[in-house]
Amino acid sequence: MKKLLLFTTTVLLSLNLNSQHKKYFKTIYKIESSPLKDQQSSGTCWSFATTSFIETEAIRLGKPSISLSPMFYVHPTYIDKSEKFVKTKGKSWLDAGDLTFSVFRAYEKYGAIPESVYNGIIKEDWQHDHVEMDNLISTMLTSVAKSGYGRIKPNSWKQSLKGVLNAYLGKIPEKFIFEGKEYTPKSFAATYIGIQPENYLEVTSYSHIPFYKKSTLKIPANWGNNTYLNLPINDFESVIENALANGYSLAWDGDASEPNFNFDKGIATLTKKEEDLKITQKLRQQTFEDKSTTDDHNMHIVGKAEDASGKTYYIMKNSEGKNEMDGFMYMSKNALLLKTISVLVHKEAIPKTIQAKIK
Template sequence: MKKILLALFVFFLSYKIFSQTSNTFKVRYLIKTSPLKDQQSSGTCWSFATTSFIETEAIRLGKTPIGLSPIFYVHSTYINKAKKFIDTKGKSWLNAGDLTFSVLDGYRRYGAIPETIYNGIVEGDWQHDHVEMDNAIEAMMQSIATSGYGRIKPSSWKKSLQGILNAYLGEVPETFIYEQKEYTPKEFANEFVGINPNDYVEVTSFTHHKFYDMFELDIPANWNHNKYVNLPLHDFEELIDDALKNGYSLAWDGDASEPNFDFEKGIAKLTLGEESVAVTQAMRQKAFKSKTTTDDHNMHLVGIAVDEFGKEFYIMKNSEGINQYKGYVYMSKNALLLKTISVLVHKEALPREIRLKLKI
């Protein structure tokens, strides 16, 4: 009963945000989710969005709502990313940005930690601010990666990198006390989260690879050569809509640099001319090829709404600051179909016909 009441409270709180702050939109579908977190001065939207997704999946599975630490996955991802950077002699991706894959991989390998135990803000600091840390890591790893294999000390560089991460983010605890019981991160994840990372797929829609197949998407942040499911645009749209209507949220990766994307006002639309025509597969491909659609931001897709003209908008949970919608963003359907790189979703959210074609 306690779990049910808590889940209902989270849903009521989320619904209240939209019903009271929006005079323009009417909510049609809204997934029960966790409170929004602010990434502040850090390039970690990928971890904040995916951690929110995991929290929401745990709620869907009947777990008590709980806030997880996004910075826990930033810490581990930097270690793995740095190794790849050294192996490629400085040619691999080492930017602060990343993808949903790294969070799922971090969950699989290491588990999860409550944000109340490890928030990634060291004593004396007041917010997430990774500029110094990112610059220090880049300078150090550039020097190490280009120094030559005969001179690289495998244990030393890792200890040095961990030293920087611990200094700016805090040391990750091997065990911790939660609700008067001691847990490792893996034990905590199994008991309080309970997702299976293998149950999720990243889905995209581009014509330069075969549809209903998996391929490695060539984007800079895909440093670990992850593979995406490729669907035609009509199936891609159906997947997103069906998932939301059936209680499944999606982690979103896409382009947030459009002139009409005003996150301070909580609205993401294309230009007037682009909003008036249907987005086609060819338009998506052209935008990707010309790099006017890039993977520069991650958000958490949690609902569908309509404006006063009956036009559909998607409700996005955004970790980049607060606006009139408490940090949420309304994104038009055309904007989503054109500017999305990919979405992460549970396999069971895929319509049956699509799953049969994919054989998953």
């Protein structure tokens, strides 16, 4: 494991949420990571966050810092979930959003590509903008899925889908030159990244599924019926704390629609009343069941900080462009504990006392 970079910094900002005074954040842990990327007008935070996580894991393993292409994983994921959408006659998930599982599935099957080789933006366009592409795919596949038994042409619609993806994202190269050497995506992943997807777990904390076991979490974007390790809230918090203290970052899936999640300011808190509460298992379950906590955004947890009063915040790499915190979000501890659906982490970051309870 690469030595954890521990340093303390002070970030000054004007906090206009409840007052006009200056607050500062003192960094407790900050894990070395890759530069931020901007998803722009695309619903691919899931791929940006997980790609950042993979880049950061590679650094932890002693590999050179590299900017990977998030769109490399978007391409095959659209194909996979489109196949299920057609198979289920339009009943499964087809929206632009997705989960970390899809990136890891594509990484394991296809590898990785530097963003400088394949950025998912064709020359005639200027940024990630998937509105038109998503509308075309939805219209086309809804028509295919509802065309009736015996009328679906399995090869034709797949070729049409690949044509749309290639038109908007560009065709993925089978081979490429990087720093004077030729690679395939698979050989590049083995050489430059070196992570093993089986070593990572998605961890959640809800009482309607068994604790210390892997279970399927029924959320809309989990079209692949992926399984999560479910832990009680105290152990869930311990995993996050232990990971950051030992140099492991975590990919985050959760609800970022709260009124006090200010992306321009880079601050994510709950209401004042909720910030004073103790976040319990019961409260987490309640907000999951009443759908006030949903999986609407993905970010990447890379550190821990505290404000002038000693209140704990977590440092999140975001993919929604620059803000007053240089693209990062500082999320309060209560916001993290209540609004997190799950975190992706290396299994060695889970405390051994918790590992011993896993069935």
